[in-house]
Amino acid sequence: MKNTAATLLMRKQSGEKITMLTAYDYTTARIEDECGVDAILVGDSLGMVMLGYENTLPVTMEDMIHHTKAVARGAENAFVVADMPFMSYQTSVYDAVVNAGRLIKEGGAQAVKLEGGAEVCEQIKAIVDASIPVVGHLGLTPQSVNVFGGFKVQGKDYERAAKIADDALLIQEAGACAVVLECIPEKLADLITRELTIPTIGIGAGNECDGQVLVYQDMLGLTTGHTPKFAKRFADVGTVMRNGFNAYIQETKSGNFPSSEHTYSIDEDIVERLKEERGQNK
Numbered sequence: 001m002k003n004t005a006a007t008l009l010m011r012k013q014s015g016e017k018i019t020m021l022t023a024y025d026y027t028t029a030r031i032e033d034e035c036g037v038d039a040i041l042v043g044d045s046l047g048m049v050m051l052g053y054e055n056t057l058p059v060t061m062e063d064m065i066h067h068t069k070a071v072a073r074g075a076e077n078a079f080v081v082a083d084m085p086f087m088s089y090q091t092s093v094y095d096a097v098v099n100a101g102r103l104i105k106e107g108g109a110q111a112v113k114l115e116g117g118a119e120v121c122e123q124i125k126a127i128v129d130a131s132i133p134v135v136g137h138l139g140l141t142p143q144s145v146n147v148f149g150g151f152k153v154q155g156k157d158y159e160r161a162a163k164i165a166d167d168a169l170l171i172q173e174a175g176a177c178a179v180v181l182e183c184i185p186e187k188l189a190d191l192i193t194r195e196l197t198i199p200t201i202g203i204g205a206g207n208e209c210d211g212q213v214l215v216y217q218d219m220l221g222l223t224t225g226h227t228p229k230f231a232k233r234f235a236d237v238g239t240v241m242r243n244g245f246n247a248y249i250q251e252t253k254s255g256n257f258p259s260s261e262h263t264y265s266i267d268e269d270i271v272e273r274l275k276e277e278r279g280q281n282k
Contacts, residue, residue: 001077002076002077003039003079004110005133005177005178007079008079008177009198009199011199011211012197012210018038018212019036019039020038021041021213021216022041022045022049022214022216022217023041023071023074024049024067024071025071025074026070026071026073028216029071029072029073029074030074032075033074033077036077038078039081039211039213040071040078042067042071042080042083042109043113044059044085044142046063046067049223056142056145059083059086061085061088064082064083064084064107065107068103068109069108079110079111080109081111081112081113082112083112083114084099084100084103084112084114086143089123090120093126096120096123097130100127104132111132111133111135112127112133112134113134113180114136115136115141115144116136116137116138116167117136117138117163117164117166117167117171118166118167121170121174122174124136125174128174128176134176135177136168136171136178136180137179138167138181139154139155139164139180140204153204154183155185155188161184161185161188164192165191165192165195168181168195169195169196172196177198178199178200179198179199179200179201180200180202180213181200182202182204182205183203184205186205186206186207186208189205193208201213203230204229205230214231214232218231218233219231219234220233220234220236220237221233221236221239222238222241224238
């Protein structure tokens, strides 16, 4: 049965944890869906893990629609949420509704996600009024990386913790169906989760949220360099891929691949006739 915003709410109300993973292509979405993940996030993190950008800021609406369409085709049961990229909703309420509509109509998403609190409540309300579910995003909001001065834990002092908690209530009032809490202290996430009636999805926010989300490249060991503290590696797929690529290169260069079991045959008389016609038997 297809998961929806209502399904996630029922998960919170029953105390069953919500599972969410990122995906950016059909094949990955299909595998995640077959495994029974509740929701798939087509994150603007694709700018970093798929397109090689330094951060999420260069990602465009066209990028998001392209990848969301692929994921939506692979997600038979998972609830598909698409990120609204930088400057697709900050400029005006009108732009926010139009671009959210494109992710639903062209991309095939079931909900959109946007970052921010009080400053985007007007956009959230307008998008929800257009019958589009909205997921909020508080704490470390990657589109604000230049304001934060990097990817840092948020809400560690009273003023910032209070603002995140207040913003969570405001975006719930505006109509958000869920909120992602990223890189905030566990006890703050617990406080927010208890206060809200909508589900909280944590990423680096501890175990008291209603659910968790991870970038699948991080949890499968596909990323190189610095990995966030919260990104537990559940499998070392990166090493498996490297071993496979290296074996292919070595066997191809040595002439061991392809072998007879990987090739197709033809009647020898046909080959001889072709050779004779082309003068290769001389």
